[in-house]
């Protein structure tokens with residue numbers, strides 16, 4: 001399974017794990033894969049603590065960091081980090097408050113409310129180009145960080161220059177072949193071709209269609225990773241057959257014991273079917289695949305306010321989401337998850353997932369080999 005990109009980065013397996021949870025990053029990296037910490041929801045101080053912990057537990061192995069560098073966002077919010085709350089219109093607050101109050105979902109206790117609001121504002125402040133710069137300043141002080149990936153847009157020239165001068169491999173997420181062309185022009189070396197099946201921000205084209213298009217658009221000099229809808233070894237075999245140099249998975253780790261989700265959230269995911277993972281703008285103002293709930297659907301109704309730009313919608317939504325999780329209200333729960341959520345049925349571990357992926361990959365390759373052999 002070792003591909004040229006594995007050799008370039010110094011990992012054994014072309015299994016890239018996107019996670020906001022340091023334990024997942026550590027376990028995947030220790031198992032020979034390449035863990036990538038989603039940093040966009042952290043303050044720079046929190047990111048420093050997380051990266052220090054990952055360094056201490058990965059025995060010098062390489063890993064990556066992912067930041068969100070959107071092409072469209074609220075410019076005012078980028079300047080007013082301290083005052084992000086004040087930029088959320090009262091109409092939007094009242095809309096969310098009415099839904100939760102009518103459903104009997106209580107406020108957070110005052111100290112928890114204060115902590116959650118502070119953490120969300122600090123975290124969401126990272127979802128603008130300047131916010132990403134602050135996070136990268138931290139990431140660059142950790143030499144094990146060998147790849148930085150940007151989501152929602154190409155990294156600007158100053159960031160490309162900074163990463164390149166440190167020998168860090170530069171990646172970017174893409175949902176259309178046109179995005180790949182733009183990324184390559186900007187100087188990106190690894191393109192994560194993410195299909196619509198994926199959890200998180202996602203486009204409209206399926207992985208099976210997107211990956212070969214992006215591989216063709218990139219040519220031999222650029223490595224493509226396949227993302228979206230991959231949780232099994234057979235799907236890894238399919239991705240490599242399509243020309244990808246590895247797979248990039250997110251949802252599958254949510255059901256592991258290393259995932260930071262609380263047991264209530266994991267149970268919602270285990271109960272969900274593939275078609276419960278829908279694309280909606282309620283979480284961030286941009287299309288995110290997430291679990292359908294009464295909260296996500298309320299924003300789709302006539303009379304709902306317009307979605308706020310990044311990062312303001314995310315601040316508003318996540319404050320309400322914290323209340324839903326505390327109240328354990330499955331009917332209002334809309335965490336991000338991809339269609340493979342329908343394959344998650346019970347808690348596993350990162351080690352089990354990695355082992356199973358490799359075994360199934362070998363079985364899939366053997367099946368194909370037998371087909372070829374019987375033709376001769």
Ligand SMILES: Cc1cc2nc3c(=O)[nH]c(=O)nc-3n(C[C@H](O)[C@H](O)[C@H](O)COP(=O)(O)O)c2cc1C
Pocket residue numbers: 018038039040066067068150151173194197198199200201227228229230248249250251252336337338339340
């Ligand atoms: C809970 C969750 C949060 C995500 N957050 C981000 C993010 O902050 N940045 C990013 O580049 N991708 C994010 N993604 C998308 C993943 O990087 C990845 O492309 C996707 O999960 C792959 O598809 P899968 O969910 O079918 O495995 C997220 C995905 C999930 C499930």
